Amino acid sequence: MSERGAAVEIVGELIDIVGRGHVLTDPETNAGYRTDWTGRFHGHTDVVVRPANTAEVAAVLAVCHERGVPVVPQGGNTGLVGGSVPMHGELVLSTRRLDKIEHVDPVGRTLAAGAGVTVARVQQAAREHGLDIGVDLASRDSATLGGIVATNAGGVRVIKNGGTRAQLLGIEAVRSDGCVVTRWKELTKDNVGYDLPGLLAGSEGTLAVITRVLMRLVVPVPQTVVALVAVPSVDAALVLLDRVQRHGLRLEAAEFMTAAGVDLVCRHTGLRAPFGDDAPIYLLLEVPGAGEAENALSALFTDTVLDATLEAGPARTLWRYRERHTESISAESRTPAVKLDVSVPLRVLADFFTTLDSRLRDEHPDVRVICFGHIADGNVHVNVLDVPAEKQHAITDFVLRLVADHQGSISAEHGVGHAKAAWIELGRSANDIDTMKRIRAAFDPAGILNPHVLPR
Ligand code: FAD
Ligand code: MLT
Ligand code: ZN
Numbered sequence: 039m040s041e042r043g044a045a046v047e048i049v050g051e052l053i054d055i056v057g058r059g060h061v062l063t064d065p066e067t068n069a070g071y072r073t074d075w076t077g078r079f080h081g082h083t084d085v086v087v088r089p090a091n092t093a094e095v096a097a098v099l100a101v102c103h104e105r106g107v108p109v110v111p112q113g114g115n116t117g118l119v120g121g122s123v124p125m126h127g128e129l130v131l132s133t134r135r136l137d138k139i140e141h142v143d144p145v146g147r148t149l150a151a152g153a154g155v156t157v158a159r160v161q162q163a164a165r166e167h168g169l170d171i172g173v174d175l176a177s178r179d180s181a182t183l184g185g186i187v188a189t190n191a192g193g194v195r196v197i198k199n200g201g202t203r204a205q206l207l208g209i210e211a212v213r214s215d216g217c218v219v220t221r222w223k224e225l226t227k228d229n230v231g232y233d234l235p236g237l238l239a240g241s242e243g244t245l246a247v248i249t250r251v252l253m254r255l256v257v258p259v260p261q262t263v264v265a266l267v268a269v270p271s272v273d274a275a276l277v278l279l280d281r282v283q284r285h286g287l288r289l290e291a292a293e294f295m296t297a298a299g300v301d302l303v304c305r306h307t308g309l310r311a312p313f314g315d316d317a318p319i320y321l322l323l324e325v326p327g328a329g330e331a332e333n334a335l336s337a338l339f340t341d342t343v344l345d346a347t348l349e350a351g352p353a354r355t356l357w358r359y360r361e362r363h364t365e366s367i368s369a370e371s372r373t374p375a376v377k378l379d380v381s382v383p384l385r386v387l388a389d390f391f392t393t394l395d396s397r398l399r400d401e402h403p404d405v406r407v408i409c410f411g412h413i414a415d416g417n418v419h420v421n422v423l424d425v426p427a428e429k430q431h432a433i434t435d436f437v438l439r440l441v442a443d444h445q446g447s448i449s450a451e452h453g454v455g456h457a458k459a460a461w462i463e464l465g466r467s468a469n470d471i472d473t474m475k476r477i478r479a480a481f482d483p484a485g486i487l488n489p490h491v492l493p494r
Contacts, residue, residue: 043084043127044105044106044107044108044129045083045084045085045107045127045128045129046063046084046085047105047107048085048101048102048105048107048129049061049063049085051101052085052087052098052101055089055094055097055098055101056087056088056089056090056094056098060087060088060089060090060135061085061086061087061088062085062086062087062088063084063085063086067086068083068085068086068130070115071083071086071112071115071124071130071132072123072124072130073123074115074117074118074120074122074123075115075116075117075118075177075368076118076368076374076375076377077368077374078120078374078375078376078457079120079123079125079456079457080123081110081123081124081125081126081127081128082124082127083110083124083127083128083129083130084127084129085129085130086129086130086132087129087130087131087132088132088134088135089131089133089135089136090135090136091136091152091249092136092210092212092218092249092250093218095131095133095136095212095247095249096212096216096217096218097216098131099131099212099213099214099215099216099247100215100216102129102214102486103214103215103216103484103486106484106486107128107129107486108126108127108128108129108486108487108488108489109128109129109130109131109214109247109486109487109488110122110123110124110128110129110130110131110243110488111131111133111184111188111243111247111248111487111488112130112131112132112133112243113132113133113134113153113154113181113182113183113184113185113188114134114156114177114180114181114182114185115180116177116180116181116185117185117189117452117453117455118377118379118452118455118457119377119379119449119452119453119454119455119456119457119458120455120456120457121189121242121243121453121454121455121456121488121491122185122243122455123456125456125490126489126490128488128489131247132154133152133153133154133182133184133185133247133248133249134154134182135154136152136153136154136155136184136249136250137152137154137155137159138151138152138155139151139152139155139159139160139163140152140250142163142164142166142167142169142255143224144167144168144169144255146224147169147254147255147256147257148207148224148252148253148254148255149163149164149171149252149253149255150208150250150251150252150253151163151183151250151251151253152183152249152250152251153182153183153184153185153187153247153248153249153250153251154182154183154184155182155183156178156179156180156181156182156183157171157173157174157175157177157178157179157181157182157183157186158178158179160183160253161174161178164255165258167255168257168258169255169256169257169258170255170256170257170258171205171253171255171256172195172198172199172200172204172205172253172254172255172256173186173191173192173193173195173199173201173202173205174193174194174195175191175192175193175194176361176364177364183248183251183253184247184248184249184251186202187202187203187206187209187235187238187239187248187251188238188239188240188241188242188243188248188453189202189240189242189451189452189453190202190203190239190240190451190453191451191452192412192415192417192450192451193412193451194291194293194360194412195290195291196412196415196417196451197289197290197291197292197412197414197415198288198289198290198291199256201239201451202239203235203236203239203240205253205254206235206236206239206251206252206253206254207223207224207225207226207228207235207252207253207254208220208221208222208223208224208235208251208252209221209222209234209235209238209248209250209251209252210222210248210249210250210251211234211238211245211246211247211248211249212246212247212249213245213246213481213482214246214481214482214483214484214486214487215484218249219234219246220250221234221235222250222252224252226254237477240453241492242453242454242455242488242491242492243487243488243491244478244481244482244487244488244491244492244494245477245478245481245482245487246481246482246487247487259290259326259327261326261327261328261350261351262290262324262325262326262327262331262350262351262352263324263325263327263328263331263332263335263348263349263350263351264322264323264324264348264349264350264351264352264353264356264357265321265322265323265324265325265335265339265346265347265348265349265356266312266320266321266322266346266347266348266356266359267320267321267322267323267339267343267345267346268312268313268315268317268319268320268343268344268345268346269317269318269319269320269321269342269343269344270317270318270319270342270344271318271319271342271388272294272319272387272388272391272392272413273388274319274342274343275294275319275321275413276384276387276388276413277342278321278338278339278342278343279292279321279323279413279414281338282323282325282335282338285334285338287325287326287327287331287334287335288325288326289323289324289325289414290324290325290326290351291322291323291324292321292322292323292324292412292413292414293321293322293360293410293411293412293413294319294320294321294322294410294411294413295319295320295322295359295360295363295410296318296319296320296408296409296410297316297317297318297320298406298407298408299363299367299408299409299410300312300316300320300359301316302363302366302367302370302408303358303359303362303363303366304359305366305370306362306365306366306369306370307358307362307366309355309358309359309362312347312356312359313344313345313347314345315344315345317344317345320359321413322356322357322359322360323335324351324353328350332348332350335348336348360410363408363410363419363421367408367421367423370423371406371421371423371424372423372424373423373424373425373426373427375421375422375423375425376421376422376425376430376433376434376437377419377420377421377452377457378419378420378421378422378434378437378438378441378448378458379411379417379418379419379420379449379450379451379452380417380418380420380437380438380441380446380447380448380449380450381415381416381417381418381441381446381447381450382416382418382441382444382445382446382447383416383444383445383446384416386444386445386446387413387416387418389444390418390440390441390444390446391409391418393440394407394409394420394437394440395407395409397436397440398422398433398436401436402422402429402432402433402436404424405422405423405424405425405429405433406422406423406424407420407421407422407423408421408423409421411450412450412451415450416446416450417450417451418450420437422437431460434457434458434461435461438458438461438464439464441464442464442465446465447465448461448462448464448465454491454492455491456490456491459490459491459492462492462493471493474492474493475493475494478492478493478494479494
C-alpha cells in the first residue's frame, strides 16, 4: 500500500484511541504540520493524530505497526533539516498534547515533563525554583522537550552545560511496536545497562517516540556580564576567547556574528548598529559576575579589539543582535535559505571561514552567505540566501565537502533530517553506518518510524 493511502485506512482505529477531535484529516487543519519552519520542506499527509499520553501513543503505534503505516513524530516543528515533515505522505504523530509538567524537584534538581512541553514552559517552571534547564535556544517558545532530545539540540549554553543529551536523566518512549520503555531514575549516577536515553538523543524520531523526559536542572549564576566585542577576524576572536578563559572567567556563552548578519538584523528589526563602524567579526560573550568581572573583561580588550560594549545580564538588546539572526535571514532571503549547521576543529576555524567566504564569492557570486553561531563549540551556521532551487544541491555539496576537508561535522546540532541525508557518508564510515542501521532495525524492524530520515 502506498505510504499515502495507508494512514487513511486506520482513521477509525485512531479515533477510537484519541477521540475524533484529535485525528485531523482536513487539509486546511493539517497545513501547519506539513511544512517545516524554514518553508523549504513541503510534505503531505492525510492524517495528523494527537495522542494525550504514553498509553495513547503506544496504542496508536501498535495499530500503525500492525498495518504498516509509516509515522513521522512531530513536536514544535521548529527543526531546521526537515526531519519533522511528512515528505512521503506519512502519518504525523504530534506530541503537542503530551504537555504536562509532572514535577520540579529543587532538592534533587530534576524536572519531569511530557515530551510536548515547550522549552520556554520548562524554563519557567524551573526558574520558579531559582533553577534552570541547561539548554537554551531561540526557538524556545515552540521547540518541545521531545524535539530537543530527538535532535540532541545544542543552543547557546553548550559551552557551559553541554547539549541536550548531557541534561538527560531519564526517558519514557514508545517503540514502533507499541512497547513502552521507561528508564526513569532521579539519580545522577545510574550505570545499569546501555544508555537508552543517550541513544534516543539525536535519533530524530527513527528509534522511538519520546513521550516523557526527566532532566537534570542547573543552578544559574546570580549575575552575569554580557559583552559585544568587535574584532578584525575569527583568529582574533579565538585569541580573545582563550585569553578570557585563561584569565579564569568561565564562559556562560560565546557566540559570533559577521557584519553582514548584524547589518541584516538591524535592517529587519530596526535595531541601531552596535558601533559606529562595521566590524568583520562580532563576538558576544557572557561571563559570571558583575563589576569585577566587567573590569576584568575590559582589561582583556586590548590590541585586536576594535570596539566593545558591556552590559549587566541578561542584556536582552545585545542578545537580540544574535537571537534575531534566524528569523531575519528567513524574512530577507528571496528563496528559503540553505541552512548548513556545521562544526570544525577550532584550530582550522579561521581557514574554513575564509575559504568558504572567498570560494562562494568566486564560484557562486549570485548568492549571499551569512555565517554566525556558537564559536566556542566550533559551530558555524552557514546560511546561504537567494539560492535558486536548482542550485541548492550544489551549494550544499560544496559547503559540506569543505567541512569534511576540514575534519568537521556536517551537522553540529540540528541533526541530518532530509536536508543532509545525501551527505551522511561525509564523516561516517561504512561500518559506522552499518552499525546505526542494525541498531535501528532492532528498535524498529518494521521500519515505520521516520523511514526517510537517517540510514535504514
Ligand atoms: P520538531 O521540529 O517537531 O522535530 C525535530 C525532529 O525530532 C524530527 O526528526 C522529529 O521526527 C523528531 N521528534 C520530535 N519530537 C519527537 C518525539 N517526542 N519523539 C521522537 N522524535 C521526535 N537548534 C539547535 O540545536 N540550536 C539552536 O540554537 C537552535 N536555534 C533555533 C532558532 C530558531 C529561531 C529556530 C526556528 C530553530 C532553532 N533550532 C535550534 C532548531 C530546532 O528548534 C531544534 O532542532 C529543536 O530541537 C526542534 O524541536 P521541535 O520540538 O520543534 O522538534
Ligand atoms: C541558532 O543558533 O540560532 C540556530 O541554530 C538557528 C539557525 O541556525 O538559524
Ligand atoms: Zn545554533
